[in-house]
Amino acid sequence: MSQISLEELQLAARNHALPLEALRFDITPIGLHYLLVHYDIPDIDLDAWTLEVDGLVECPLSLSLDDLRARPAVEVTMTMECAGNGRSYVEPHVVSQPWLYEAVGTATWRGVAVGGLLDEAGVRDGAIEALFVGLDRGVEGGEEQAYARSLPVEELLASDAVLAYEINGVPLPPQHGHPLRLVVPGWYGMTSVKWLERIELRAEPFDGYQMRHSYRVRMDEDEPGEPITTIAPRSLMVPPGIPEFSTRERVLEPGRCELSGRAWSGAAEIVAVEVSTDGGASWAHAELGEDRLGRWAWRSWSFSWDAEPGEHELCCRARDATGAEQPLRPPWNVGGYKNNAVQRVRVIVR
Amino acid sequence: MSQISLEELQLAARNHALPLEALRFDITPIGLHYLLVHYDIPDIDLDAWTLEVDGLVECPLSLSLDDLRARPAVEVTMTMECAGNGRSYVEPHVVSQPWLYEAVGTATWRGVAVGGLLDEAGVRDGAIEALFVGLDRGVEGGEEQAYARSLPVEELLASDAVLAYEINGVPLPPQHGHPLRLVVPGWYGMTSVKWLERIELRAEPFDGYQMRHSYRVRMDEDEPGEPITTIAPRSLMVPPGIPEFSTRERVLEPGRCELSGRAWSGAAEIVAVEVSTDGGASWAHAELGEDRLGRWAWRSWSFSWDAEPGEHELCCRARDATGAEQPLRPPWNVGGYKNNAVQRVRVIVR
Numbered sequence: 228m229s230q231i232s233l234e235e236l237q238l239a240a241r242n243h244a245l246p247l248e249a250l251r252f253d254i255t256p257i258g259l260h261y262l263l264v265h266y267d268i269p270d271i272d273l274d275a276w277t278l279e280v281d282g283l284v285e286c287p288l289s290l291s292l293d294d295l296r297a298r299p300a301v302e303v304t305m306t307m308e309c310a311g312n313g314r315s316y317v318e319p320h321v322v323s324q325p326w327l328y329e330a331v332g333t334a335t336w337r338g339v340a341v342g343g344l345l346d347e348a349g350v351r352d353g354a355i356e357a358l359f360v361g362l363d364r365g366v367e368g369g370e371e372q373a374y375a376r377s378l379p380v381e382e383l384l385a386s387d388a389v390l391a392y393e394i395n396g397v398p399l400p401p402q403h404g405h406p407l408r409l410v411v412p413g414w415y416g417m418t419s420v421k422w423l424e425r426i427e428l429r430a431e432p433f434d435g436y437q438m439r440h441s442y443r444v445r446m447d448e449d450e451p452g453e454p455i456t457t458i459a460p461r462s463l464m465v466p467p468g469i470p471e472f473s474t475r476e477r478v479l480e481p482g483r484c485e486l487s488g489r490a491w492s493g494a495a496e497i498v499a500v501e502v503s504t505d506g507g508a509s510w511a512h513a514e515l516g517e518d519r520l521g522r523w524a525w526r527s528w529s530f531s532w533d534a535e536p537g538e539h540e541l542c543c544r545a546r547d548a549t550g551a552e553q554p555l556r557p558p559w560n561v562g563g564y565k566n567n568a569v570q571r572v573r574v575i576v577r
Numbered sequence: 578m579s580q581i582s583l584e585e586l587q588l589a590a591r592n593h594a595l596p597l598e599a600l601r602f603d604i605t606p607i608g609l610h611y612l613l614v615h616y617d618i619p620d621i622d623l624d625a626w627t628l629e630v631d632g633l634v635e636c637p638l639s640l641s642l643d644d645l646r647a648r649p650a651v652e653v654t655m656t657m658e659c660a661g662n663g664r665s666y667v668e669p670h671v672v673s674q675p676w677l678y679e680a681v682g683t684a685t686w687r688g689v690a691v692g693g694l695l696d697e698a699g700v701r702d703g704a705i706e707a708l709f710v711g712l713d714r715g716v717e718g719g720e721e722q723a724y725a726r727s728l729p730v731e732e733l734l735a736s737d738a739v740l741a742y743e744i745n746g747v748p749l750p751p752q753h754g755h756p757l758r759l760v761v762p763g764w765y766g767m768t769s770v771k772w773l774e775r776i777e778l779r780a781e782p783f784d785g786y787q788m789r790h791s792y793r794v795r796m797d798e799d800e801p802g803e804p805i806t807t808i809a810p811r812s813l814m815v816p817p818g819i820p821e822f823s824t825r826e827r828v829l830e831p832g833r834c835e836l837s838g839r840a841w842s843g844a845a846e847i848v849a850v851e852v853s854t855d856g857g858a859s860w861a862h863a864e865l866g867e868d869r870l871g872r873w874a875w876r877s878w879s880f881s882w883d884a885e886p887g888e889h890e891l892c893c894r895a896r897d898a899t900g901a902e903q904p905l906r907p908p909w910n911v912g913g914y915k916n917n918a919v920q921r922v923r924v925i926v927r
Binding site: 236243401471 | 594615616
């Protein structure tokens, strides 16, 4: 990895990663779930706040938080990951939020089903996209903007998307989008717009900065590239043993060591996790845990390792039902997106 | 600032900073309070956990969380700051957790008064220090250790120190020391040992790594240096306007702009905050807010600025009742501790 600049460090300080040992929790405790805030956490007057649903609808809606809470509630437990996770490992270096492996978390979100609310508003013929607009404002790529992303109506209605006002049983904290955010299971986190102000049904695709410029896989600045959608397969392990403070290298005793971790994919269910204890030269199957958390959340895995004295590089890789598997080396693209290369954990057994 | 390495970035990803806009909250929401975890967040079996109080006491104690909750509860609202806050701005560069300005937060902690518990155990003559030992283990400076710090008994009994099992009205989350941590008002955060396992009353000063090597102000590696104790005065402002994503530079409209922020000091109360809108060339007094949160928490301040078009560097500095004031330039020492130099915020008014 190249060294990183003060500007990137400023982003890393604001945008919190999951400490890897927190992979042991089925549901990530609040304060450990990853967090990406493009601009500032907005200061919202809840008494004045409403969600507007407008554009190509039969009946525009303007709803307070109490209005939303009065509607039938649904819950979804899902693993959310940033599309830029792994960016610090791509070469050549890409300047943006410098994630390592840990831009992930799993939470139970409670709120109103997006499908139900759109039914209530009545989506008119010709509406092809729903645009979600947040209250967070900033300048990016030279454009002043509110953070906003759109989704095809068809995909949105086929999804388990929720307008969430609670996380893990408590009202959304400010950093997770209070009072209301979108969560879209299986998609990278950029889709789950926080601090929602408005949903607009549109006849034309939305061409804002976060659709046109950000969150596209392109091999050079001038090509339009492919939009980023669902989460590619990834697995992570709880680093075994104890850490060295500065290097985060792991130290452990020889003998039986139960490795464990999580694996997830947005496109399809996880079908296999493999572990390597020799830096990826050879692989063996890990055992997948029970599917307790449902389709949209990570799956636990475990692997019993007979740790012999010496230095080892532990790796894990996941494969989903489409056959997609984590690569051994980081893929590159202009934005440093979707680097789901295998995790490498250096361990000293002594 | 020098560029930072992958190893420092690993620390920055784990150890969360307060996003500066969160200075607007009197009490920092969970998930936004700063967090420093030397090793890993330990995995604790609450059914098996007890706090041991032993060493030079009349009556050693072994207490479950229920035992502690059955005792009279106290609360303290306090601002906690890492002794390494500001480290990234010192020159020459110091390699450790690369904090910028934001290793701070304010919380209300609830638990058992340390003084009361030591009375119950009966501190014996000759006990000069209380050692607090955590359950987090790692390797640092070549030494395998549990995180442990001591305090003089006299200072501890004179303080409002609490053995806390709640933060902001909820049980401690794992990252804040569940099930029990020490909090010592006015002292830098290294003193507030998390994941407590044991309190030992001692006849001799504790000479562990975190006392002897870390958390001392020394000008060269070979001198013993001075131990770090109470928090030096600091003020921070909520950056005005909106941010540019990559640089975090602020953009705002010309006209009246209400600047606001917080100021705190461990040694004595804050008596003045000054603001400069020209990079520290001239200063004017800010207005201190009501002292609503008590002696151990930050004080709000505000300053009305007539923002004219152009580029500006905004600064703030605090002074406490001892006369101590924030320096304009970062002080240096081997560990990069206690850099309370004034915050500088670049603003473009357009």
